[in-house]
Amino acid sequence: MQAYCDDQAAAILEWCRERDVKIACAESLTGGLLADAFVRIPGASQVLLGSAVTYDIHAKASVLGVNAELLRREGAVHPQVAIEMAQRTVQLFSQSEYRSWIIGLSTTGVAGPGPDGGKPAGLVYIGVSFPKIPTISMESSNYAVELNLQGSREVIRHKTIGCVLENLREFSGSSQE
Secondary structure: OHHHHHHHHHHHHHHHHHHOOEEEEEEOOOOOHHHHHHHOOOOHHHOEEEEEEOOOHHHHHHHHOOOHHHHHHHOOOOHHHHHHHHHHHHHHHOOHHHOOOEEEEEEEEOOOOOOEOOEOOOEEEEEEEEOOEHHHOEOOEEEEEEEEOOOOHHHHHHHHHHHHHHHHHHHHHOOOO
């Protein structure tokens, strides 16, 4: 699994490098593993801006700026929370020299071992905020993907990373010039 993730991350980083696109992450259940998937690849610093680990529900609101009412009403494990986390991490790491060409990625869910707040272990949402990049004639896109994963806490966390990388690879691969 690690070699597969390394290959996916390397391909994503290369795609971003070629287009001068950056990546920023907001992580909850993965606790830094998503950033690590990129950092493992030499040269990642040319693309990866950073990752905000907001494990606590209040940190999602105070650090990232996720809608506090949404969090109170739905909890942290919700597709709109994943989207807002991805969007807000773009804002958090944005600098004028990046021309707003930043892909925001997020993870939120229940790793287990049991359910949390009525949500089953293995329920995960990944969020993506993809910028409008004129050089590849692509519109911006914000979306969440629901995952229903099986396995131990660690397996769910690692499978989440694999799913984020696969999803982004397919998305960026479908937008080749």
